[in-house]
Amino acid sequence: MTEGLKEGLKGSRLAARDLTLAYEDRTVVDGLDLAVPDGEVTIVIGPNACGKSTLLRALGRLLKPARGTVLLDGEDLARIPTRAIAQSLGLLPQTPVAPEAITVADLVARGRQPHQRWWQQWSEADERAVADAMARTDTTALAERSVDELSGGQRQRVWIAMALAQETDLLLLDEPTTYLDISHQVEVLDLVRRLNRERGRTVVAVLHDLNQAARYADHLVAMKAGRIVAQGRPADIVTADLVREVFGLHAVVVPDPVTAGPLVIPGKPWEGEERAYVPEPGAAERA
Numbered sequence: 563m564t565e566g567l568k569e570g571l572k573g574s575r576l577a578a579r580d581l582t583l584a585y586e587d588r589t590v591v592d593g594l595d596l597a598v599p600d601g602e603v604t605i606v607i608g609p610n611a612c613g614k615s616t617l618l619r620a621l622g623r624l625l626k627p628a629r630g631t632v633l634l635d636g637e638d639l640a641r642i643p644t645r646a647i648a649q650s651l652g653l654l655p656q657t658p659v660a661p662e663a664i665t666v667a668d669l670v671a672r673g674r675q676p677h678q679r680w681w682q683q684w685s686e687a688d689e690r691a692v693a694d695a696m697a698r699t700d701t702t703a704l705a706e707r708s709v710d711e712l713s714g715g716q717r718q719r720v721w722i723a724m725a726l727a728q729e730t731d732l733l734l735l736d737e738p739t740t741y742l743d744i745s746h747q748v749e750v751l752d753l754v755r756r757l758n759r760e761r762g763r764t765v766v767a768v769l770h771d772l773n774q775a776a777r778y779a780d781h782l783v784a785m786k787a788g789r790i791v792a793q794g795r796p797a798d799i800v801t802a803d804l805v806r807e808v809f810g811l812h813a814v815v816v817p818d819p820v821t822a823g824p825l826v827i828p829g830k831p832w833e834g835e836e837r838a839y840v841p842e843p844g845a846a847e848r849a
């Protein structure tokens with residue numbers, strides 16, 4: 563690596579350089595550069611099919627770049643042994659698949675595999691990590707249940723527990739709040755923030771809710787059609803123009819009454835269909 567490149571990656575254990583990702587001959591992510599800031603929460607937003615999951619999979623080495631590289635600690639991810647990657651980097655995919663009839667406790671325990679040795683299959687540290695991950699995700703009571711028979715939200719929390727049990731410095735989460743009711747969404751996002759603030763974890767998460775993204779991100783990355791359109795502090799980049807550019811949506815951005823950060827409110831609903839909402843003459847009097 564050149565000195566200049568090294569300098570540019572200071573503060574980023576995980577980075578993508580000129581990353582092009584494709585499925586067969588269809589390019590999905592094109593020449594993307596990204597330096598994930600260490601010790602921060604990075605949130606990726608963007609419309610469906612813009613390449614967020616594809617990017618995350620490449621950062622977790624589940625997908626091989628068509629061109630360019632992903633660097634972990636300055637080294638090409640492709641050249642690092644799988645076990646070493648799994649000790650540094652955990653990835654929760656958008657739609658993970660559990661082995662049939664596995665129990666919750668067994669699935670969460672699989673998060674410990676990268677830490678196990680042939681001479682010691684299970685240690686006290688493993689036990690602690692699993693118990694801690696389950697307590698933090700409110701899944702302890704589900705331990706003996708079969709993963710197949712859980713609700714969508716329960717299952718999502720179990721997957722998050724498995725990712726946490728891996729105890730990696732870097733955590734990649736693809737839509738971790740999918741299926742969760744609003745209080746569990748907030749709980750998971752608070753948990754992510756706590757892991758970051760208290761344990762120094764670096765997190766990259768994909769979220770669809772712009773307002774949650776703006777609240778929880780230190781670093782926000784807005785993607786469109788396989789490219790990064792804007793990145794930075796939410797307060798610096800979330801504007802009505804950005805929302806229009808990325809999502810093609812009219813919106814107003816006002817100060818969040820709780821955090822004072824940016825709050826996106828979609829504007830002009832049902833434009834062109836107002837007639838459907840005009841009350842009948844005299845309706846107010848009759849009500």
Ligand SMILES: Nc1ncnc2c1ncn2[C@@H]1O[C@H](COP(=O)(O)OP(=O)(O)OP(=O)(O)O)[C@@H](O)[C@H]1O
Pocket residue numbers: 585590608609610611612613614615616617656
């Ligand atoms: N395994 C695959 N084989 C072929 N094409 C794929 C595959 N996975 C994704 N794609 C395509 O790549 C593009 C980007 O998909 P990706 O899953 O990265 O989008 P996304 O931004 O995560 O979208 P969403 O918000 O819907 O999850 C889409 O056009 C999708 O159809």
Ligand SMILES: [Mg+2]
Pocket residue numbers: 614615616656736
């Ligand atoms: Mg996705």
